[in-house]
Amino acid sequence: MTTDQSSRQTSERTADRQRDIQDEIHERDRREASAGEDGAMQAGARHYPVPPMPEQRLSKPGEEHELEPRPMYDAPFYKGSEKLKDKVAIITGGDSGIGRAVAIFYAREGADIVVSYLSEDTDAEETKRAVEAEGRRCILSRGDVADLAYCQSLVDEAVSELGKLDILVNNAGFQVHANEIEDLSAEHFDQTMKTNLYGLYNMCKVAVPRMGKGGAIVNSGSVVGLHGKAQLLDYSITKGGIHAFTRSLASSLIPRGIRVNAVAPGPVWTPLNPSDREAEDVAQFGGSVPMKRPAQPEELAPAYVFLASAHTSSYITGEVLPVTGGG
Template identity: 80%
Template sequence: MDGAMQAGARVYPVPPMPEQHQPKPGYEHDLEPRPMYDAPYYKGSEKLKDKIAIVTGGDSGIGRAVAILFAREGADVVISYLSEDEDAKETMRLVEAEGRRCMLSRGDVSDAVYCTGLAEKAVKTFGGIDILVNNAGFQIHSQTIEALSAEHFDETMKTNLYGLFNMTKAVVPHLNEGSAIVNSGSVVGLNGSPQLLDYAITKGGIHSFTRSLAANLIPRGIRVNAVAPGPVWTPLNPSDREPEDLARFGASVPMKRPAQPEELAPAYVFLASPQTSSYITGEVLPVIGGPA
């Protein structure tokens, strides 16, 4: 096979992608081509019927696709996002179009006070919490370690690790036996990356935290797993890379293309649902476009 692998229900974009750049944090409505998130051929079967889920970074990208499929499986969804109001409102509309309730929460997961307030508001609004998806993340490429500033390093740590810890600590007291936590790791946390030194630390840390927290919460009947995506076409990419680098995004994996968010979301459904993964905890599921 010379071209990119197409094994899904529909054909997905392949490199070269259009050269473009966005300021942080990136906006889905400005990305070309628009990420494919709605999974029109995915049929729900009540795997998450009447569950309450919090999805951080849920305004766009993987988070948006996860929110939609969770709703299609019967869950009400709380969307936490940093500042992307237009994208978040569109995700809310999409969740509600699936016939489920949605609550938006604007704030920074690196702030522990915000996370505690979010968990309390979710419980007050929906009556409880059953699922936490820690998906919010930050990355910027640096060609050398000298170019990696202390400020950049600090923001990566606070968003990816402090945010994970803050949200988990805020939500766990509200979880019950049968609840689930799904974290967003990365292939970078498995294999490393010469231009993502700080991001690799955080994603490797998320994988380790996932395994450790899973063991910690087994006596309480709460499962903890992670998905480790490869390259995925989301607003994170044009806000992180130079336009000429973005054009080649995803071309180096065996499938020779980036994933679309809707190709990742079913893995989160699988790990969140007690119907499909009741005997799975402490695992990191790679979805990376072929063997590394």
Template identity: 65%
Template sequence: MPKASSAKPQKTGAKQRAIQRQVDAKTATKSAKAAGKGKKNGKSAEEKPMQAGARRYPEPPMPAQHLQKPGKEAVLDLQPMYDAPFYKGSGKLDGMTALITGGDSGIGRSVAVLYAREGADIAIVYLEEHEDAEETKRAVEAEGRRCMLIDGDVKDRDFCFDAVERVVDEFGQLDILVNNAAFQIHTVEFEEITDEQFDETLKTNLYGYFHMAQAAATHIREGGSIVNCGSVTGIEGNKDLIDYAMTKGGIHAFTKSLAGHLIPKGIRVNAVAPGPVWTPLNPADKPAEKVKEFGAHSKMKRPAQPEEIAPAFVFLASPQMSSYITGEILPVIGGY
């Protein structure tokens, strides 16, 4: 059996941390200049965060914590809520196998758990966060399903194809691909986005999705699906995430285009476009003081938790629920 490891995850993680250090240094200088201006975080006594879920979710201020890239969920002061204890499975994915990139933490972990609860075996691809990946595996196996861990870099085309082959060898099939792995970092000045940062963002978020989809499309059976993780930034843009928003808009266009191409094969392709979600991605992106305000400016005045986003991925993967849906972008952003 070929070994699906790009042999570069540690190198990629080191590169992402180097980019992060450069941006952090510039951001710290600008933040110091902006301090003392009395900016409010957008939450007033009249505008309390909205709580409409099965349980109460954390509200800003969030923990003022800044993580090193790529971001480990295990060290977050406030652990994301991913296990959705009130979500009851009903066999929507019985007998299926799903491959989830970035499945070690955040949205990817919650999707893995809910897919398992719906009857699917799971394979997750992750970069170098082994502790997070093992926790996801434990959670999937607690649902009574099998879980395969594959570490590597989705920027590497050979790794993507090798990973898909490993999944098919292990489980005998592939029915669902979830493209979720991502790189983002806030940059206040457009002119300061380096070629290195631009390259890392585009190759992780676009090349990674493209290579995984290309590798999976030849194996996904009729009735299967590809679900891409887009973003509200790909719909509305974001002045401090120009390169990231650019890739998310590209993912939305890729979703629509690939959907039309794969219709003859009976494979549906859709995307979920989340708003602010409490995962390691943002504390590994913004300075600690900015992290405190994360989600405060959304309509609901708080960030989502991963378990609030994951059911949308179930909906779009389930042939019982979305058999007539392809090429769609489903925003889950807490209100426009």
């Protein structure tokens, strides 16, 4: 056999191997596509909805019971292990979305809950029933965290009714997009600042004096506070501010034994965005992140448990934990 013939046979064998590899990958891709044609990553204990979602638009502040599909918050696969046994937690914006899921997870870990909400009575009552189904107490409090007097009464009620305050979750928020800066009115800008930043300041100001060593504050930041977003100038400012406030307050409270951290969610299927965006935009919500779907509230809640519990995060303060679907 000549050298040319040998080289030709070698190259043909290599080409055959390359085609075999190509065919193998093609068949694997075909199987994966038929198993989940949406291409979204499903790494949880159950299958989560993927875009397109039903086109819908909710009126502010957004009622979870009107949202389709209903957000998944109860996490039947999650087993508590007394990581928050006999703690007392205030959760602002606790009637729905991430706040509701956090309330349920905290109750499952042994905490009693005070749920603060703006006006969504039906959603708040559902959250209360879910918390009580976990065998823990739940107090509902209706009010605006932008009002310092309300925040003081909220903390006073929590301590009076439940005996103490161990955990504060600052989750209440306001978001409405504006495509151009000219569209962002002073009233709109002010409302975002008052809810997201003044509310955070108000709650911390009145809660910290009632919290002792071992207390924990968990703030809801956002991926837009890390990267910004063109249509959410005001909201991005507040979320970036929450991240900076978290780090600064954490340093301030170290001598008092109170830890302060934040979670920075990516897109999460809650009433917040369907009460912000146009219906056709809502249909594709969450599809642009690497996982190609929005998170469900129950996928965020474990991060809030982690940061609240001294069993899991006693050496963590001043941190912002991104939970962004790979974005």
